[in-house]
Amino acid sequence: MGKTFLDSLFSQLSEDDVELSKDAERLEEVSAARATSAEAYFSSMAENWDRLRSMHSPSEAIEKALLELAGPGPFAHMLDFGTGTGRMLSLFAPLAEEAEGIDLSHHMLTVARANLERDGVETARVRQGNVTSVPFETASADLVIIHQVLHYMDAPNRAIAEAGRVLKPGGKLLIVDFAPHDLEFLRAEHGHHRLGMSHEAMSAWASDSGLAIDPPLSFAPPSGEEEGLTVNIWKAVKLATSVENAA
Secondary structure, eight states: OHHHHHHHHHHHHHHHHHHHHHHHHHHHHHHHHHHHHHHHHHHHHHHHHHHHHTTSOOHHHHHHHHHHHHOSOOBSOEEEETOTTSHHHHHHGGGBSSEEEEESOHHHHHHHHHHHHHTTOOSEEEEEOBTTBOSSOTTOEEEEEEESOGGGOSOHHHHHHHHHHHEEEEEEEEEEEEOOOOOTHHHHHHOOSSSOOOHHHHHHHHHHTTEEEOOOEEEOOOTTOTTOOOEEEEEEEEOOOHHHHHO
């Protein structure tokens, strides 16, 4: 009877090993498919994106400024609205205990997951969602990033209002977007709904959302670029409510 039991046990272990092996193979296949899909998507967009990138300050300078404005952390919960490629998650992962990105596009979520895996980021995840109604609790985040998202929106104030809702008192919001410009081709070729963001509009939206916003840090376009774009970074801080002040 003992031999029969052991034979049965070893047989079960062997079957489990086979299943684990199959699971590992499936995981590798998913990772490979994800990377291939991401590469194909970027290839299809590369020419337009390269043109757009050439029109504004290099990403390295903007990312360096973002890290400085955010401060050293650590951040218990960081959110990236409209995460796109997931670059902001990779950039801030060393400073965040938990980081989450939201995007409406299945394509971009595939790209983001592939990039996070490539960068070895294990503390971040992405999910589909709308930046005007994010699936996070009120006053649950220390840091929110909205990087080159608002110009795609008809109502950018709704995303800022959501950021104000999910931020804890004292939490920070960093917004990266273009200053006002008149490059109409960006509407047709890149799907921009707004030709940049004014500080006056940002200030009004921030105030309505319980945020105190600073004047933007501006990055001029490359010299000699006739159709250049100025990139602005706004930093806002969630104000304490009257109830919290009374406490």
